[in-house]
Amino acid sequence: MESLFKTTPLNDFWCRTRGLHFHVVGEGVVRVRTPRQERVCDRENYIDFRMRLLGEPGQGPQVLSPGIHSFPFKLGLPLGLPSTFLGKHGWVQYYCKTALREPNGLTHKNQQVFIVMNPIDLNLEPAGLGNISGQESFKCEVEHKFGVSCVGSAPVICKVTLDRGGYVPGESIGVSATVYNKSKVTIKSTKAALTETITYMARGKVVNAEKRELASLTRGKIRPGEKDEWINEQLYIPPLPPTNLRGCHLIKFIIEPKSLQKEVKIQLPIIMATYPLRNDGESSAYRSGTHYPSTLPIFRPWLEEKPTLD
Structure with a gap:
């Protein structure tokens, strides 16, 4: 995965920050309610990668001038990752999380989902x-x-x-x-x-x-x-x-x-599968007219559930 993270200081003022943190997460989660309304949960982690894009531990605050700041990076995804999937009782999902921390304790957070397609030929x-x-x-x-x-x-x-x-x-x-x-x-x-x-x-x-x-x-x-x-x-x-x-x-x-x-x-x-059958003599594994999911919903119904009173 290759990306370019950009941050924009607010209100065109100089911004003091203690660090810009980046976190890539890939997880499989199952959350099921039993007939007795008990929750059964389980989780698998596929990616858990953290890095600092700005600032070092022990150093003082960094200053960001007004404007757009870019932090290019590359991350190789492990082989054999399960494909992105969202179901009624669980999901396999991948996303990037960022946190920009100010000296006064205020933290600006953002999150972006990305799709993984594990190829099957x-x-x-x-x-x-x-x-x-x-x-x-x-x-x-x-x-x-x-x-x-x-x-x-x-x-x-x-x-x-x-x-x-x-x-x-x-x-x-x-x-x-x-x-x-x-x-x-x-x-x-x-x-x-x-x-x-x-x-x-x-x-x-x-x-x-x-x-x-x-x-x-x-x-x-x-x-x-x-x-x-x-x-x-x-x-x-x-x-x-x-x-x-x-x-x-x-x-x-x-x-x-x-x-x-x-x-x-x-x-x-x-x-x-992701790669179609080839006729004899075809050199490409792709065939015109095939379609793959370009977007998937990020809504998880159970996050909107209201807690029940005991």
């Missing part, structure tokens, strides 16, 4: 993730019988195929499926959804899980004896961080009966 992942150069696509098949008594009843047969098992944001997932309704129950709809499942751990235990639906495609009803086919339907992937946290991305193909019976789900795990 699909070209270095197992061959089964793509269909380039003759590799096979991802497939899944299920046979389900509706009704309380399934003896002698005909099934609903569903086959789902993805064009590959790894993608980058901005690409589209090619979904192909065949749903053959041999039952006597009308299928209200079928749906393909890109979902994210996040598992939160604290003190070595799973304390909560969060599921998000990121994108979806829906088709209409299938009457008894009818068949519906999805042919390379395109499910667009929005800007997302890569898959290198305690969670996973799934394609869920959902069959919803028209009656009160439970829906049928087919799940296919996929990888979200």
